[in-house]
């Protein structure tokens with residue numbers, strides 16, 4: 001079994017609210033859990049991300065009178081899709097899927113906690129400037145190649161993969177351990193963006 005210290009598994013947002021029955025359920029989202037648990041055994045380092053929003057987060061449609069979920073609005077940092085309330089700090093929906101092997105994680109990175117800015121990517125918030133600190137963590141450990149899996153393919157997984165590639169990491173996406181939302185063609189757009197950024201998809 002290969003456990004190369006320069007390679008890490010980055011598991012994006014495998015949380016109850018993105019699984020069937022959750023507030024922002026991704027179709028078949030929970031199906032990724034067994035594959036991810038198995039993959040963890042082959043990586044020296046596993047990092048989990050957790051979408052982690054205050055109850056008054058500006059990405060929630062509930063904070064925009066008259067707006068409905070899945071509409072897009074202009075925020076100071078650019079267009080932002082409005083979501084149903086999800087992954088509220090401390091809630092059941094924000095917790096990891098109960099079968100995910102969280103005990104194997106070296107790091108759990110929480111993101112999206114600034115009420116004014118959404119954060120799809122594990123590296124930068126949606127202003128594309130505010131860093132989460134993950135890049136420094138990876139470089140300090142000598143990690144150069146990332147394998148990405150999780151939810152949702154077309155939002156947090158794609159943003160994270162594209163940022164990682166732009167930062168110079170080698171990036172692999174394992175599609176069988178990802179599921180997407182596919183809002184108005186967002187899945188194809190995300191796939192193209194990842195290909196253009198040099199993400200290896202298999």
Ligand code: VGL
Pocket residue numbers: 012013018051083120151152153154155156157
């Ligand atoms: C996500 C929408 C809002 C994701 C998070 O994990 O892909 N999508 N917050």
Ligand code: ZN
Pocket residue numbers: 051052053059083086087112
């Ligand atoms: Zn979110």
